[in-house]
Amino acid sequence: MQLKDVSAFITxxxxxxxxxxxxxxxxxxxxxxxxxxxxENAEKVxxxxxxxxxxxxxxxxADVKAAIAKAEEAHGIVRxxxxxxxxxxxxxxxxxxxAYPLDHFTRIIQVNLIGSFNCxxxxxxxxxxxxxxxxxxxxxxxxxxxxxxxxxxxxxxxxASKGGIxxxxxxxxxxxxxxxxxxxxxxxxxxxxxxxxxxNEEARKSxxxxxxxPARLGDPSxxxxxxxxxxxxPMLNGETIRLDGAIRxxxx
Numbered sequence: 001m002q003l004k005d006v007s008a009f010i011t012x013x014x015x016x017x018x019x020x021x022x023x024x025x026x027x028x029x030x031x032x033x034x035x036x037x038x039x040e041n042a043e044k045v046x047x048x049x050x051x052x053x054x055x056x057x058x059x060x061x062a063d064v065k066a067a068i069a070k071a072e073e074a075h076g077i078v079r080x081x082x083x084x085x086x087x088x089x090x091x092x093x094x095x096x097x098x099a100y101p102l103d104h105f106t107r108i109i110q111v112n113l114i115g116s117f118n119c120x121x122x123x124x125x126x127x128x129x130x131x132x133x134x135x136x137x138x139x140x141x142x143x144x145x146x147x148x149x150x151x152x153x154x155x156x157x158x159x160a161s162k163g164g165i166x167x168x169x170x171x172x173x174x175x176x177x178x179x180x181x182x183x184x185x186x187x188x189x190x191x192x193x194x195x196x197x198x199x200n201e202e203a204r205k206s207x208x209x210x211x212x213x214p215a216r217l218g219d220p221s222x223x224x225x226x227x228x229x230x231x232x233x234p235m236l237n238g239e240t241i242r243l244d245g246a247i248r249x250x251x252x
């Protein structure tokens with residue numbers, strides 16, 4: 001699918017991987033809806049790319065339905081969904097303060113895994129009504145993490161949420177195949193996102209040096225480049241692609 005004049009909906013689009021993807025897709029001529037919890041961030045990116053800012057929580061059915069309706073009214077039926085919204089947090093299963101707080105674990109699963117599925121199901125419900133473009137109606141791209149495979153100490157919730165995204169990729173792709181909708185997942189390694197930007201330069205260089213090649217942190221534009229390639233290549237379906245410079249994370 002070519003992106004020119006196509007409606008794209010990007011969650012977590014106000015910063016990091018999502019913002020880079022919004023910029024890249026807009027540069028290809030897509031009509032982009034930037035969905036984020038932060039109204040300020042969503043509006044900033046949307047203004048930069050001539051897109052639409054929509055605000056809400058990916059795990060809320062009402063929020064996502066309202067945002068999709070606004071995007072559809074402005075740009076037509078969504079043809080490309082990119083799920084970049086997510087949260088993290090490192091807590092050991094049992095630590096100095098006792099057992100892992102269950103509400104914290106639940107919230108990470110709710111946003112990262114359930115939020116991703118929530119957006120897919122609601123976008124695909126609308127997407128099925130669109131005429132095909134060539135061989136397909138649309139593409140859904142999820143964001144997992146190398147933590148899905150190499151979870152570190154303290155990452156039980158985060159790894160579980162990202163492992164769930166990997167695990168649902170193939171069955172959801174199979175569910176939506178009859179509707180001519182593809183589903184793919186990108187599993188980034190160490191990328192220069194807002195989480196890591198909070199570290200000092202020395203710490204960032206130390207992390208980057210752990211990557212075999214290239215020995216640096218990934219740039220969000222490199223994630224965006226892969227997202228573009230997934231949209232444009234119709235044979236990419238039902239798979240998770242590690243985007244990590246060959247890193248395999250140590251326990252800590």
